Amino acid sequence: MSKYIKISDWQPIDVDDLEPNAFKVVKSNKNQYVIAGPGAGKTELLAQRACFLLQTGMCPSPKKILAISFKKDSAKNLKNRVAERCKNEDAVRFDSLTFDAFSKSLLDRFLSALPEHWRPSNDYQLLFPTHRTFDNFIEQLARSQTDMQLQQEIDRDSGY
Incomplete structure (x- = not known):
């Protein structure tokens, strides 16, 4: 006996019914x-x-499902x-992470x-920069570029 439900027999769980297009x-x-x-009902549709x-074996064990969210x-x-x-044996094969958590897990x-x-x-540590962080970075980059050009001019003028 298969542990999977036949595709034709599968029914939505814990909802009265799905809208026909959602069911498709x-x-x-x-x-x-x-x-x-x-x-x-997007989250319910995904669930x-x-x-x-x-449950139907379209994602057979040991394969897993990964859902990535923004929040x-x-x-x-x-x-x-x-x-x-x-x-539980099916639910443990479903991972739902944020983009940040997924990215960090790959890096780790x-x-x-x-x-x-x-x-x-x-x-x-992960940092979550603001627009001001980026503005400061660009300003520092521009200053360092100007400083490098100034230093090159000084070096050139002094014969280095």
């Missing part, structure tokens, strides 16, 4: 593009899609919804593969 997206075997406003893929609360909300709707995982001169120290 959830059960599709192709990439889909979903555009909808706030509160339209149902993940459950469908995990922490969105990533957490999606992860929680999948965990509520799937068995492959840190030793970076050339040593690019590699951050083991106690590196």
Whole structure:
């Protein structure tokens, strides 16, 4: 007996019903593009899609699903919804991260593969610069460029 649900037998979990187009997206075997406003049910659609893929074997073990969000609360909300709707053995194969967390995990995982001169120290910290940070950087860059040109002129005039 297969541990997977037949695709034709799979039904949405913990919702009365999905809108027909949403149901098509959830059960599709192709990439889909979903555009909808706030509160339209995009997170629920993604949770149902993940459950469908995990429970029907379209994403067979040990393969995993990665969902990437912009905001922490969105990533957490999606992860929680999948965990509520799937068995634990399926839910653990679903990762929901922010872009920042995913990027940091890649850096941490492959840190030793970076050339040593690019590699951050083991106690590196992430910074979240503001527009002012960038403005200051550009100003310092412009000053250092002017300073270099001035130094070259001084060196040239003094015969160095």
